[in-house]
Amino acid sequence: METFFVTLASGSLLISWFATPHLTSISLPKPCDAQARYDIVAAQNAKTIETAELTPFGRKETGWQIYAPQVGETIGTACAPDTRRFAANLSRWQSRNRLPATGAVDPATLTAMKVTWQRSRPFIAAFTEGCPEAASEDDLVDIGPREGWQGKQTQLHRDALANLRRMVAAARAADPRIARDKQMLTIVSAFRSPEYDAAACATRNCNGIAKARCSAHRTGTAVDLYVGAAPGQSPVSSDDENRLFQTRTPTYRWLVKNAAKYGFVNYVFEPWHWEWVGPDQQMPIPKPQKPPVFAEIFSQYSR
Numbered sequence: 001m002e003t004f005f006v007t008l009a010s011g012s013l014l015i016s017w018f019a020t021p022h023l024t025s026i027s028l029p030k031p032c033d034a035q036a037r038y039d040i041v042a043a044q045n046a047k048t049i050e051t052a053e054l055t056p057f058g059r060k061e062t063g064w065q066i067y068a069p070q071v072g073e074t075i076g077t078a079c080a081p082d083t084r085r086f087a088a089n090l091s092r093w094q095s096r097n098r099l100p101a102t103g104a105v106d107p108a109t110l111t112a113m114k115v116t117w118q119r120s121r122p123f124i125a126a127f128t129e130g131c132p133e134a135a136s137e138d139d140l141v142d143i144g145p146r147e148g149w150q151g152k153q154t155q156l157h158r159d160a161l162a163n164l165r166r167m168v169a170a171a172r173a174a175d176p177r178i179a180r181d182k183q184m185l186t187i188v189s190a191f192r193s194p195e196y197d198a199a200a201c202a203t204r205n206c207n208g209i210a211k212a213r214c215s216a217h218r219t220g221t222a223v224d225l226y227v228g229a230a231p232g233q234s235p236v237s238s239d240d241e242n243r244l245f246q247t248r249t250p251t252y253r254w255l256v257k258n259a260a261k262y263g264f265v266n267y268v269f270e271p272w273h274w275e276w277v278g279p280d281q282q283m284p285i286p287k288p289q290k291p292p293v294f295a296e297i298f299s300q301y302s303r
Contacts, residue, residue: 034084046082135220149186157220160276167262189224192217246271
């Protein structure tokens, strides 16, 4: 009996210890921690994100801040680029994609990711036989009077518009910051006929990099959405300052994490440009292929 009471008392003390502030002294792992061996590479990523000289889409850029949300989504982490966990996840992604598993964002890694991002767009996959045909009038419907940016009227493929409406409603319900701005996620541009694009490209730069031979907007499934704009900038300006501003908005961050649920993929160079691929047309993530081949294709058919 004495032994029983001693055991009971010991158990009570143990329970009491865990019920007291002693519990707060236990060191629990932080979500974005990883092995200490990633300290150096995490510091390297913290530096290169702002200073690296890169040309991921054929134009010189300083740093990879603009692409950080998509990089994080691709490697499966919400941790900041300067954390060990980010480096650890990137290392695993690099290994799976036959790259040196350094955990550092470098030109080769960003090029491989670009290939993955671009090939998730059926518009890119259709280039084996040239530009895809323009959407038929039977497939196009008018957007609603309040769905266009600043009241703009345009058309979109009926299925793309139905899923876009579901996505916009979900985004506004999920984040009050998105819901407060009535222009947020309105349509800046949707269907554009090949004739319209040909006339426009004859007089201006069509995609911020080079004159595109054809545009995804001809399919009726591509849409430019208002995700914010830097002061004094157009919502579809490819200026680096504007693009960086947009990738930091709650709207863009929400889209990066959730748009695929509604069948939309991003042309990552342009935070505002999204393409509906359909729930049954989701393409498997391909293995990286030779960058020079795709670099030529992407410069011709970026939008």
